[in-house]
Amino acid sequence: MSTSLYERLGGTYGIAGAVDVLVDRLFANAAVNANPAVHAHHGDPTNAPGYKFLVTAWSIQATGGPACYPGLDMGAAHRDLAIASHDFDAVVTEIDATLNFLGVPDAERREFMDLIEGYRAEVVATPTPA
Template sequence: MAEQTLYERLGGAYAIAGAVDYLIDRLHTNATLNNANDKVQEFHADQYKAGYKFMVTAWSIEKTGGPACYPGRDMFEAHKDLGLTDYEFDVTAHEIRNTLYQLGVPRQEVGEFMDIIESYRTMVVAEAA
């Protein structure tokens, strides 16, 4: 029998969508992220929330081995104008990890997902001027 994908071990699309729903609500109320960066604060406006949840859900499904369904831009293009710092990336990663643990995701799967997140750091964080 083939080893299950991370997507399958996370519970599939519904479980991932539930985790993203919880996560995005946390990110939208994270004072560190919203107060440190005006562009992030602007993006976290309620009018973008549903679409943001959809995009993060689709991206997570695809990157964990589920069906190809992410219709968005690559991570560099999606983040290049936000001017994100390593600190902001770390705060976001912390929220992701805490969300996964809060929802009872096992340590191995948390580690695997966080490895995926970390692999995108150089595409998301702006180069220092």
């Protein structure tokens, strides 16, 4: 029986530790915050603890851990942010760099990055036809 990605990432504590680092990096990342709607959220440091909680819970659940994410689905959560493909790419780059920085093994890092990429269609805003 194979172990879940959740277990291979260190369970709740491993994921929470990684998210703690990641969110600090995302909030400081100029490319991620170039989107004004994202910057409005990230520009308020009081949002960081709640964001860390939601990203941790989402990551736990998405990687095969217990169902604990109380937030909106990815489409609804990002609907009003006008996320462009390059905005999504900036976040993907930061997630990958953070996982690499933290020493997450390549197989687990790639598996998590594939999981993130699977949400691109839900997160990236589609242009409204004229």
